[in-house]
Amino acid sequence: MSKDAPVAEGRIHEFTTKSGSDTIEVGRKLASLLNPPQLLILRGDLGTGKTTLVKGLAQALDAADPDEVTSPTFTLLHEYDGNRNGRPIKLFHLDVYRIEGERQLETLGLEELMTPDALVLVEWGEKFKSIKKRATGEIAIASEGGDARKITVTFTE
Ligand SMILES: Nc1ncnc2c1ncn2[C@@H]1O[C@H](COP(=O)(O)OP(=O)(O)O)[C@@H](O)[C@H]1O
Numbered sequence: 001m002s003k004d005a006p007v008a009e010g011r012i013h014e015f016t017t018k019s020g021s022d023t024i025e026v027g028r029k030l031a032s033l034l035n036p037p038q039l040l041i042l043r044g045d046l047g048t049g050k051t052t053l054v055k056g057l058a059q060a061l062d063a064a065d066p067d068e069v070t071s072p073t074f075t076l077l078h079e080y081d082g083n084r085n086g087r088p089i090k091l092f093h094l095d096v097y098r099i100e101g102e103r104q105l106e107t108l109g110l111e112e113l114m115t116p117d118a119l120v121l122v123e124w125g126e127k128f129k130s131i132k133k134r135a136t137g138e139i140a141i142a143s144e145g146g147d148a149r150k151i152t153v154t155f156t157e
């Protein structure tokens, strides 16, 4: 990890949100917590706001407007070029919900995505052992009734 890393290993960050736009705001805050290279599993039930969070992250990294960030459910992988403090960052947003097994997952070439400038966010990444093994952390979103969500960010390395 680079020497200017603001993230302590094993540190947990928690956020509570009450709307989609709140969660976009959390995504924006996350931009300053994440130092490439990172592979984060985005976990949470369907419709909890995993894709919504990436909208904020992409916006803060100057990689895409929130409207341009859509679910990669069918395309599997979306790639955005961003930057932070003048350094280029590649944002990869994946959704592996529809992927059937490790064999099919291999065709995505996840390993090749992990370049030094990469932030990789994988919705449903917890489905796969190989992704869990490579993950540097996890963002878990849990519904707390209605539009309330609890977002827990954990860095494992
Ligand atoms: N607190 C909240 N955080 C995130 N999304 C919320 C929240 N409250 C309502 N929503 C709505 O829930 C939906 C979440 O969709 P999405 O981000 O695509 O979920 P996922 O990717 O987890 O399936 C959006 O329509 C969003 O506007």
Ligand SMILES: [Mg+2]
Residues within 6 Å of the ligand: 050, 051, 052, 071, 072, 095, 123
């Ligand atoms: Mg999604």
